[in-house]
Amino acid sequence: MNFKKFQIVICIIALFNPISLVLAVSDAIDVIQQVIKGIPCNYNGICEPQWGETAEFCSDCGGAVYISPSLPIVVAESIPEHPEIPKSLIINNNAVYTTSLDVTLSLSAENVFQMAISNSPDFAGISWEPYQTTKKWTLTKGDGKKTVYAKFRSPDGGVSQVVSDSIILDTTAPANVSNFLTFPGDGKIELSWQNPPDPDFKAVKIMRSEKFYPANPEEGTQIYNQKGTSFINLGLTNGKRYYYTAFAYDEIGNYASGAIASAIPYPPEVPPVILPPVVPPVVPPEIVPPEIERLTLEDFDFWQEGKKIPLIDGIGIEAKTEIPLTISID
Incomplete structure (x- = not known):
């Protein structure tokens, strides 16, 4: 890039007449440097001794504007550009x-x-x-x-x-993850969610606490920081509640407000003991001797008070109650 340098021409008509100052500039930029008889002053309101401005000749340093009455009238013209400067x-x-x-x-x-x-x-x-x-x-x-x-x-x-x-x-954070769910198990909690649709979404950072839901991405214990949609948190204590906050963030590091979930891991249920049904033992049939199997009432004698009681029609006897009955067989 080149600097453009302009020669500012002071045109003075003066001896006994009023002094008139004519400035001509070959560009639309402000005039920033006037060099009058070798006296530097750029009239920018800032005193800059490093560029040769002094209070004696430059109003920027509190001095009066120096005008020489002996300068000839010259028309302004541009001079060659500076060489390329980084x-x-x-x-x-x-x-x-x-x-x-x-x-x-x-x-x-x-x-x-x-x-x-x-x-x-x-x-x-x-x-x-x-x-x-x-x-x-x-x-x-x-x-x-x-x-x-x-x-x-x-x-x-x-x-x-x-x-x-x-x-x-980029001052806008991505949306929160949605459907942030927990599924407790034996010493573990499975987490699942859906990532936001923002085009600059980068990942999800999940923080865990045993006290309450983490309020920011630095609070609690980090358990996850990736772009997936599920995670299983292992090594947990059964019966204790765990609090989770999932923070979605973008490429520049803007974090969403956070989605929350909690759960309590529990041991597996012990199934009830089912006993087999009790089956009674099988009793083999009793074997009766043939001679016993052929007996009838007529083969027996029935006695009561010393008297033999006769059979009635070969199928029964008539006996007195409350008196002992004696039965015999020949």
């Missing part, structure tokens, strides 16, 4: 993203004493300021690509071409 503007050390409107600019230029920084290429409303290699700067509001512009000015009035750098402002 210059640069870098935002936040070449970072791609930022979550803050406030950034740091790194500036570099040779043989300059002023600079102008702007969020728009037309530098509307921007004033020149002393050159420095770093500067705190505020971007325009609203997420998206932001471009910062800079130009530099040399002591002799040359203004550099505009340099710029861009960065993506």
Whole structure:
């Protein structure tokens, strides 16, 4: 990039007549340097002794404006451009993203004493300021690509071409995960969820606590930090409640507010003991001798009070109650 240098011509008509000063500039930029009879003063309101300004001849340092009555009338004309001079503007050390409107600019230029920084290429409303290699700067509001512009000015009035750098402002966190569920088991809790649809979604960070739901991505114990949709938390104590918060985040590190879930692991249920049915033992049939099997009532004698009781129709006897009965067989 080249600096343009302009020769400012002071035209004075003076001896006994009033002094008239005529300035002609060959570009639309402000006049920043007047050199009158070798006396430097750029009239920018800043006293700059390093460029030869003094209080004796320069109003920037509190002195009166010096005008020589003996200068001839000359028409302004441009002089050759400066050779190429390295210059640069870098935002936040070449970072791609930022979550803050406030950034740091790194500036570099040779043989300059002023600079102008702007969020728009037309530098509307921007004033020149002393050159420095770093500067705190505020971007325009609203997420998206932001471009910062800079130009530099040399002591002799040359203004550099505009340099710029861009960065993506991202202050919006992704949505929370959805359907954040827990499935407790024996010494473990299985977690499942659905990731948000945001295009810059990067991963999910899950924090666990035994007291209450973690309020931020640094509170509690981290158990997961990936892009999946499920995780099994092992090595837990049965009967104790565990609290989980799942934080979705994007490429720049904006975290969602967090989705919560909790559960209590438990031991497996012991099934009841089912006893087999009790089967009674099988009793083999009793074997009766044939001679016994052929007996009838007629083969027996029935006695009561010393008297034999006869059979009635061969099928029964008539006996008295409450008196012993004696039965015999021959």
